[in-house]
Structures are given as C-alpha cells and as structure tokens.
Amino acid sequence: MASIRKRIKKDGTASYMVLWRDPKSREQQGLTVATLVEAETLKRLLDANGQSFEIAQHAILANAKRTPTIAEVIQEHIDLLVRPSSGTIKTYQTMLDLHVRNVIGHVPADKLDYRLLAHWVKSMMAKGLAPKTVHNVHGLISAAMNTAEMLGYIPRNPCRGVQLPPIEKAEDEAMFLTHAEFSLIMEGMGERYKAFTNFLVMTGTRFGEATALTVADVDLLSKPPTARINKAWKRDGQSKFYVGATKTGAGKRTIGLNPALVELLIPLVASRPGKELVFTTPKGGRIIHKLYWHHYWVPAVRTAQAIGLTKSPRIHDLRHTHVSWLIQDGVPLFTISRRLGHASTRTTEQVYGHLMPEALQAGADATERSVTAFLR
Template sequence: MASISTRIKKDASKSYMVRWRDPKSHTNQGLTVATEAEAETLKRLLDANGQSFEIAQHAILSNQARVPTVAEVVQEHIDLLIRPSSGTVRTYQVMLDRHIRDIIGHIPVDKLDYRHLNHWVKSMMAKGKAPKTIHNVHGLISAAMNTAEMLQYIPKNPCRGVQLPSIDKAEDEAMFLTHSEFNMILEVMGERYKTFTSFLVMTGTRFGEATALKVADVDLLAKPPTVRVNKAWKRDGKSQFYIGATKTGAGKRTIGLNPALVDLLVPLVASRTGDELLFTTPKGERIVHRLYWHFYWVPAVKAARAHGLRKSPRIHDLRHTHASWLIQDGVNLFTISRRLGHTSTRTTEQVYGHLMPEALQAGADATERSISGFVR
C-alpha cells in the first residue's frame, strides 16, 4: 500500500510525499506533490495498479487529457468551496445527486449548451419541482460553470441567459393579520408560548433567529431597548442543528423593542445568565419549529377559526404581519428593510410594495390626472 506524509515548509505551506515500493526493482520510491488531492489520487492509482508508477502516471495523464463531465465539474466545484458549512455541502451534494447527475451530468462540460440546459429546466418542471428549487439548482450549476471557466475547461458559462420559471409569489401567498385577528390567535395560544409568539409578530424575526437568541442579546436598559440578531439555527451534514450565522449578512441587525414587548421580556431576562437561550421549552431546550407548529400553532389557529377567524396563517406570516403593521403606520421602506434583515429594499418592495398606502394613492392620483382630459 502506498502512503502519504505531510511536510511543512519554512513558509508554513504544505507539500505531500507519496511513498510506494516499486514492484519491479523492489525499491522504495517517493514523489512530492503540491496538493493533498494530487497525493490522494496518486496513492489511489498506485494501490489499484500493483504499485506500478508507470501505469498510475499513464492514468493521470489520460485523465488530464479527458474533458470532465458536468457532474464531475459540479463535484469539483463543491470540493473547492472555501470553508463551507457541512450543511451547505450536504445540500449541494443532494442537488447534484438528485437533480443534475441523471439528467445532464453525463455531458462533457465543453459540450453543455443552451439546449441541454433548456431540456434540464423542462424536465425539472415536468417532475413538478418548485420554481424556487429549479432556481437554486440552476444557481449551483451556474456557479460550477464559473469554476469550470476559471479552470479553463470551457471558454464561457453556458448558464447565462437560460430562462427559468418565475418565482414571483402571488400576493395572497403572504398572509397579513390585523391586530384583532392576531389577538384571536394569541388568546388561545398555550400560555408557555404567548410571549414567544408576541415576540415574533412584534419584531418580524424569523423563527430560526428568534429561537437562537441568548439572554445576552437583549438589552432592556438601552435607550431604546434592543435585541441583537446575529445568529440562527442551522442544520449540518448529518441533519443535526447548531447555531450559525444569519441567513444573510444583512440579517445581522439590532432591533428596537416597543414598551409592551419589553414588559413581556423582563421575566425572561431577570436572574438568568447571558449564555442561556432566551426562549425555551419547559425543559429548557430550544423550541423546535415542527413541534411548536404541531402542538401549539395549529391548535391555536383552529381554535381561533372556531371563534370567527377566517384566515389560516403560517408561523412565517407573523413576519409578514409585522411588516404590514409598520407599513400601515407609515414607516419608510428603508427602515422596514433594515428591521427585517433584507439584503436590499428591493426585496422588501417586492414582497410588501403592494401594501404601501402612498404608492397606492399616488397611482390613483396619477390616473385621475391622466383622464382629466376626457372625463367630465
């Protein structure tokens, strides 16, 4: 069996020595390579070919001359990612195995063109895949093709200009509750989670952000009182949850707290250490979305509907509701965007723009002016 040893150079960089015993001369041989990947490849080929360096070298040269397939390039792109989370690698690997490999994965990367990609989009749609899924997987393919371009496998990225299904959401997909409608749900919510539910609607934080907050993130003595959002629950490659970064860089933000919410949070902060989770289950553990939804949210919504509520909101609709309340109160788009942790005001406008009273009134006024010439 060949072996690999690592050498640390004076400049702190590494090199890798592959050692094996030549089957003809029965002498020990060694070769230094620059990267661990090269070392692993050489070792694997030596072990598979009776430690014959000639055969291993021929296989390496033949492989270098061969144009890699789309699947191989996507895999190489994943392997080259700098410090990705295990959850990200797992997600990309699933995308490759489920949505790329069997459709266009076999195509030599230099032959991939608009027709292949168009076929891929249509096949994904035919399988009933959601537009957002298609966009996400296409994003991985496009990023991999950028890598292929940098590695000089292809002259340009063939993903540019490919038409994808629209992911624009219908207006009624985001549900907005009035104050009285939310109160109908809150009144029948389990006592343990009333403050948590109120926090979601009063701050617009995402579920994974709110449940990852620590006591130290809350400053009730500041002017005004604030909560610092800088982390969220993530899932790693083994589907285990851990606290990581927020969804986007803009997700790191400080949110001002209203007096009513401050009153609710005082008992949760008092006499507790800063590293404790702010919101927990009765056993002091993190609040799991699936369990909160099944045992508390759904029963509360059903009970509220039995008392006259006509809507069936999701938990995430509390975030939409928070934004709608701010809009109704005349808060500007930039402030709302920062409070929600959106990357840009464009995102905020796309989701909530149709609620802006000034825009609605401006459109109506402009129409009135334009028809003044023929309406009497």
C-alpha cells in the same frame, strides 16, 4: 485495493491520503491530494491497474489533458467552497447527485450550451420539480461554471441568459393578520409560548433567529431597548442543529423593542446568565419548530378559527404580519428593510411593495388625472 483517509488540517480544511501497496515491493505507499475528487480518481486508477502507481500516473496525466465533465466541475466547485456550512455542502451534493449527475453530468463542460441547458430545464419540469428547486439547481450549475471559467476549463459561463420557469412571488403565498386576528390566535396559545409568539410578531424575526436569541443579546436599559440579532439555528451535514450565522450578512442587525414587548421580556432576562437562551422549552432547551407548530401553533389557530378566524396562517406569516403593520403605520421602506435583515430594499419592495398605501394612492391619483380630460 487502495483506500482513502481524510485528514483535517489545523486551519479546518481537509486533505485526502490515498494508500496502496506497491505490486513489486509489497510496501505500503501513500500520496496526499487536495480534493476528494482527486483521491477517488487516483484510487479508481490504482484499483484498475493492479495498484501500479506508474500506470495510474500516466492515466492521470492523460486525463488532465481532457476537459472535465459537468459533474466533475460541480464536484470540484463544491470541494473548493470555503464559507458554506456542512449542511449547505450536503444540500449542494444532493442537488448534484439527484438532478445533474445522471442527466447531463457526463457531458464535457465545454460542450454545455444554451440548447442543452434548455433541455435540462424542461426535463426537470417534466419530473415535477418545483420552479424554486429548478432555480436553485441551476444556480449551483452556474456557480460551478463560473469556477470552471476561472480555472480555464471553459471560455465563458453558458448558464447566463437561460430561461427558467417563473417562481410565484412571495406575496402570493404570504398571509397577513390584522391585530384582531392575531389576538384570536393568542387566545388559544399556550401560556408558556405567549411571550415568544408576541416576540415573533413584534420584531419580524425568523423562527431560527428568535430561538437562538440569548440573554446577552437583549438590552432593556438602552434607549430605546434593543435586541441584537446576530445568529440563528442551522443544520450541519448530519442534520444536527448548531448556532451559526444569520441567513445573510445583512441579517446581523439590532432591533428596537416596543414598551409592550419589553414588559414581556423583563421576567425572561432578569437575573439570568448572558449565554442562556431567552426563549426555551419547559426543560430549558431549544424550541423546536416542528414541536412548537404541532403542539402550540396549530391548536391556537384551530381555536381561533372556532371563534371567527377565517385564515390558516403559518408561523412565518407572523413576520409578514409584522411588516404589514409597519407599512400601515407609514414606516419607511428602508427602515423596514433594515429591521427584517434584507440585503437591500429591493427585496423588501418585491415582497411587500403591493402593501404600500402611498404607492397605491399615487397610482390611483395619477390615473384620475389622466382620465379627467376625456371624462368631461
């Protein structure tokens, strides 16, 4: 049987060599192709035709004349991606295998239309998939169809305009803590992680960003003191963690630090090498979300609930809480957006706009002016 060997080039990209033994000369032959899809196709054709490359080649040429299937297009799209991490590639591959390949994956790409996509959406909802998941998979299909359009497989992307299930807005899930409520949680927080927890609520950084912060990223002598957020913990294709880029390009940002937070950070950065993490476990390792949540966050919240807290906040709600405090203090939306690392103020407004006191007051005042005439 033919076999496939993956080769990594000097630039980091991969190529694939298909190896087989010629049925006449019995000599080993090899051919290098650019994508795994091409390699698997050639291997399958060789195995089906007695390892005859001549017959396989005829089949490949005939196959090239047909429009690839939806699954083939998505697979080629994934193989052609350059920027995503191996963890992201694995996620896309899982989406294809679980939600597309055995549903509409066999359909030729040029036969995909609004009707078929609408049926696909309904089938995903019937399976119980969350609306967010349906949106994500549809996004992958749409991106792949953009690639198909560029490669000349189809005249236009049929995914445009397809109706998708509504997603609950982030503000419906977000929980905001008052200063007093946060203080209740801090009463039960383990001493080791008090500075870290305060950093989360005083900067609004994401957990993966805060835990990737190094001593060199913190400048307590500048005016104002700052923390440079330029990386975050990521998962690779084997679910192992590594330090990578922030969630978005806009996520790279510099955050001003308030005096109270500076006092907490001084002993954590003083006389320490720049490459070391600011926040660590007792053994100096990365703070793991699951362990922090289980051993510190949950016990602290339960302690707070025992003395009056009526909410059950998540760790990420510290980011929402940070924003709510800034809004209450009248900080402009643009400043908040930059501090959070949002790509645009629109994202910030969609999530937190309902908290803006000026907008709420303006609406109330406008209503009062409009009804004055008929109330008199």
